[in-house]
Amino acid sequence: MNLLDFSGYGDEIARGLALTLSVGVGALVVAILCGLLGAAGKLSHSWAAQKAAFVYTTLVRGVPELVLIILLYYGVPTAVQNVVRLAVPGYRLDFNPAVTAVVVIGLIYGAFMAEVFRGAFLAVPPGQMETARAYGMSRRQTFFRIHMPQMWRFALPGIGNVWMVLIKATALVSVVGLKDTLYWSGKAGEALFEPFKFFLIAALIFLGITFVSEQVFRIAERRASRGVARVRH
Amino acid sequence: MDFGLIIDSWPALMRGAVMTLTLTAIAVPAGLALALPLAVARLSHRLWLRLPSYAVIYVFRGTPLLIQLYLIYYGLGQFNAVLKSWGVWWFFRNELYCALLVLSLNTGAYTAEIFRGAISGVPSGFIEAAQASGMSWFTRLRRIVLPSAFRLAWPAYTNEVVFLMQATSLVSLITVIELFRVTKTMADRTFDIYTMYITTGLIYLMISYGIILLFGLIEAYLMRHMPLAPNARKTINQRALAVLMR
Numbered sequence: 001m002n003l004l005d006f007s008g009y010g011d012e013i014a015r016g017l018a019l020t021l022s023v024g025v026g027a028l029v030v031a032i033l034c035g036l037l038g039a040a041g042k043l044s045h046s047w048a049a050q051k052a053a054f055v056y057t058t059l060v061r062g063v064p065e066l067v068l069i070i071l072l073y074y075g076v077p078t079a080v081q082n083v084v085r086l087a088v089p090g091y092r093l094d095f096n097p098a099v100t101a102v103v104v105i106g107l108i109y110g111a112f113m114a115e116v117f118r119g120a121f122l123a124v125p126p127g128q129m130e131t132a133r134a135y136g137m138s139r140r141q142t143f144f145r146i147h148m149p150q151m152w153r154f155a156l157p158g159i160g161n162v163w164m165v166l167i168k169a170t171a172l173v174s175v176v177g178l179k180d181t182l183y184w185s186g187k188a189g190e191a192l193f194e195p196f197k198f199f200l201i202a203a204l205i206f207l208g209i210t211f212v213s214e215q216v217f218r219i220a221e222r223r224a225s226r227g228v229a230r231v232r233h
Numbered sequence: 234m235d236f237g238l239i240i241d242s243w244p245a246l247m248r249g250a251v252m253t254l255t256l257t258a259i260a261v262p263a264g265l266a267l268a269l270p271l272a273v274a275r276l277s278h279r280l281w282l283r284l285p286s287y288a289v290i291y292v293f294r295g296t297p298l299l300i301q302l303y304l305i306y307y308g309l310g311q312f313n314a315v316l317k318s319w320g321v322w323w324f325f326r327n328e329l330y331c332a333l334l335v336l337s338l339n340t341g342a343y344t345a346e347i348f349r350g351a352i353s354g355v356p357s358g359f360i361e362a363a364q365a366s367g368m369s370w371f372t373r374l375r376r377i378v379l380p381s382a383f384r385l386a387w388p389a390y391t392n393e394v395v396f397l398m399q400a401t402s403l404v405s406l407i408t409v410i411e412l413f414r415v416t417k418t419m420a421d422r423t424f425d426i427y428t429m430y431i432t433t434g435l436i437y438l439m440i441s442y443g444i445i446l447l448f449g450l451i452e453a454y455l456m457r458h459m460p461l462a463p464n465a466r467k468t469i470n471q472r473a474l475a476v477l478m479r
Contacts, residue, residue: 059434061441062395062441063441064399064400064402064413066403066405067434068434070430071434074426075427075430168296171300175299189308195307195310196304196311197308200308206295210294210295
């Protein structure tokens with residue numbers, strides 16, 4: 001069993017890897033946006049916003065990704081198409097499957113991000129914001145110049161953890177027929193009667209992604225805390 | 234939502250839910266039994282113990298569960314002649330055994346990482362006091378380190394058990410008939426994906442929060458020796474509810 005002999009499936013698996021990575025990075029961006037919204041809701045003084053954020057995170061964290069992916073992937077575009085058809089008869093709105101997957105996975109992991117950002121916003125010492133207010137900054141200025149920039153340093157380890165889970169969850173999009181790393185590995189294994197070899201290759205690819213992500217986040221964390229005095233233990 | 238369909242499919246859904254709970258109830262203790270030695274070995278100062286456990290934990294946490302399932306169930310078919318000659322083919326031919334094996338190994342690796350953190354978090358004074366009273370390494374582990382580690386690890390371990398229960402939905406893809414598989418069959422037959430998947434989502438939600446409530450009760454029991462904070466909720470039920478709401 002030669003793991004480097006792709007028997008002509010090398011380019012398909014490479015394309016699958018490109019799809020896995022683009023769905024992963026796209027979903028991370030959507031998840032960060034949803035997470036910021038969710039954290040804003042949780043920390044808001046408004047009763048409705050608090051409850052909305054609570055329902056969002058509770059529902060998403062209590063239901064398996066697979067159920068949510070199938071429900072949202074097949075359900076939401078159909079629902080939107082039905083509404084569009086009512087509004088504009090004869091018009092059919094098409095959804096790009098990869099974009100749908102990005103939005104669905106982003107929505108799911110946004111619920112986990114919300115918890116990360118909530119903790120990070122609370123971790124910024126309140127004295128920082130009080131000082132900014134005392135210097136005459138408006139609430140908005142205090143938020144965007146003082147609170148938000150310092151929040152990222154506390155959020156970074158949590159973002160890293162969510163990313164590690166998120167990138168592995170992208171393997172589930174092969175179930176709805178997207179041609180990702182796992183899809184092409186499965187096809188190659190089936191065609192060449194070597195399923196073990198090609199699933200092993202897929203596993204090693206994900207192991208590689210995990211390893212590289214760890215290094216990237218370690219460098220990012222070191223960079224983010226470069227202005228903070230390090231205590232020697 | 235088609236309530237007639239929910240009522241018609243309810244018995245099948247419940248049979249599926251029982252399978253989901255059975256898979257969870259077997260994989261969770263099996264994973265824990267695997268995780269404790271893995272975590273202790275991972276923290277050993279002996280390289281030949283530390284390195285293999287590090288590798289096992291890294292590989293199972295670094296690859297998607299779905300690929301692990303495919304690799305064992307579909308992948309090992311490539312070597313069926315060898316497995317037959319070893320006399321283990323009956324095990325790897327059975328989708329249920331494969332599912333339980335992979336789920337246990339997977340949750341074992343994640344749980345080991347949780348307990349690794351918890352064991353390192355046990356205050357060094359506890360261990361020094363145990364050493365000073367003449368306890369052997371194993372007695373120390375059994376009476377001091379592991380009980381403290383369980384208390385520290387419990388909230389994270391609760392999450393892991395909930396994730397494992399949800400992850401059992403993936404074994405439907407290696408043909409095990411559990412809650413997700415039943416739902417998919419019904420949805421494919423009736424084309425009513427909203428009714429079926431929303432109902433199943435709610436069943437999973439109830440199981441998830443049922444597990445959290447149960448583990449909250451256990452947490453309250455594990456922490457019964459701790460002094461209550463001034464405005465803490467008094468009864469075990471109230472404490473479990475507080476765990477549920479956090």
